[in-house]
Amino acid sequence: MPTPPSLRFDNAFVTSLPGDPETGRHVRAVEGALWSRVAPEPVAAPRMLAWSADMAARLGLDPGWMRTEAAAEVLAGNRLLEGMAPFASNYGGHQFGHWAGQLGDGRAIGLGEVLDPGGRRWELQLKGAGPTPYSRSADGRAVLRSSLREFLCSEAMHHLGVPTTRALSLVGTGEQVVRDMFYDGHPAPEPGAVVCRVAPSFIRFGHFELPASRGDVDLLRTLVDFCIARDFPHLQGTGESLLGDWFGEVCERTAVMVAHWMRVGFVHGVMNTDNMSILGLTIDYGPYGWIDDFDPDWTPNTTDRQHRRYRFGQQPQVAYWNLSRLAGALSPVFDGHEALQAGLRRFVDAYGAADRGNTAAKLGLSACRDEDLDLMQALRDLLKAGEVDMTLFFRHLADIDPDAPSLDGFDDAFYDASRRASVEAALGEWLRTYAARVAGDPLPAEHRKALMDAANPQYVLRNYLAQEAIDLAHGGDMSRTEALLAVLGHPYDLQPGREAFARRRPDWARDRAGCSMLSCSS
Incomplete structure (x- = not known):
């Protein structure tokens, strides 16, 4: 024993x-x-x-x-x-x-x-x-x-x-x-x-917001000092300088976290300030979801169905808003607003840098030029118009032949034949533009594919996969949960025999509870 x-x-x-x-x-x-x-x-x-x-x-x-x-x-x-x-x-x-x-x-x-x-x-x-x-x-x-x-x-x-x-x-x-x-x-x-x-x-x-809302500055200061000492021991300095460095790092960590969400297609669903970690960790997994067919306006949360405050495409802006609320709560322990404003600027800079890095990695480029951001936005517009699966499209993009780019290898990324037909010509033109950009980039072909495969996962926890595991678990069968845990432990690797876990959302899951929209009820 x-x-x-x-x-x-x-x-x-x-x-x-x-x-x-x-x-x-x-x-x-x-x-x-x-x-x-x-x-x-x-x-x-x-x-x-x-x-x-x-x-x-x-x-x-x-x-x-x-x-x-x-x-x-x-x-x-x-x-x-x-x-x-x-x-x-x-x-x-x-x-x-x-x-x-x-x-x-x-x-x-x-x-x-x-x-x-x-x-x-x-x-x-x-x-x-x-x-x-x-x-x-x-x-x-x-x-x-x-x-x-x-x-x-x-x-x-x-x-x-x-x-x-x-x-x-x-x-x-x-x-x-x-x-x-x-x-x-x-x-x-x-x-x-x-x-x-x-x-x-x-x-x-929210730990900082509550004492600030009650005017309990002593408790607020005690928590700030504790948090810096325990959770940010690498920060040096004293007084306003230390406080500014701390808040700036919180902002930067938050920016990096959200940029990763956007890279893999994750939607948190409930970005309330009480669900935001001071360490920049994703916390409180409630009605989250992964983007299947690319749609920046999609949210998995039924509570947010009308206003879509926490939709996929707005997550960076919400994070900034939440940090602004944190800055307001912390202001009583700062001498002025300059350090807090600098921290918020650090979020903007860090998110911009992370977004450029994600763009370069997802497209397989040695660096991201300004025009590459436009190239990526044009692709997103086409993915939305064509109802194209985000995860599958980017994964397949690494395998195109730059000398003869085509959509032949992307069939399983499309959800609707008529929507595909409406964007096929434009997507073909985009691929030719992209191929020309790749041909002019100094990154060797084998390095390009490795970079893209490390940024674009093969396997993500699509809602329908989680729901299948739940259905079996309710009957006492944990085999699907165990299989998912194993597959998702290596999300960027091809795993022979586990291709079913990489498939696009099936039609039966398009509108099914737990697969398309979820609630906060748990």
């Missing part, structure tokens, strides 16, 4: 920052504190459904132990390991552009901060572990449907090279959770689950 892990806990968040003097799960306004002590609520029959071998290895967890009932109990919240100090953190946020006041961890409970064998810090957090003082009218639970999506996407994004929180495990609770999936008055019971999320820090923009 594998022995329980001996993890080194260094719970700096709860030992260094002021906590809520009240205890218990009852809902309340928590002022003057950044966290509340609360333990996970035990579940009926925890069962390990899936776990990330990569993340377990980073934490120094024995694979044998991960397969035990004891591991399921710990990672469902039924028992605590020595050193764990469970808590829920307190934050606010702007939701869909409007200030929402206190929000907090309504169904996420931090277990503590672990130092891995290499000394790196990781916070373990259970999502769906029961009610907290921030649950409002909710039950603090999560359903298997959304938990499986978060588990898979966290790991898929990591292997795509996108800054992200990670997932260690997915545990079934043996209980039913009632949810109204589309808020249409038809609630139904669904299997419950708990995800163990992992990140160096779960501090969000």
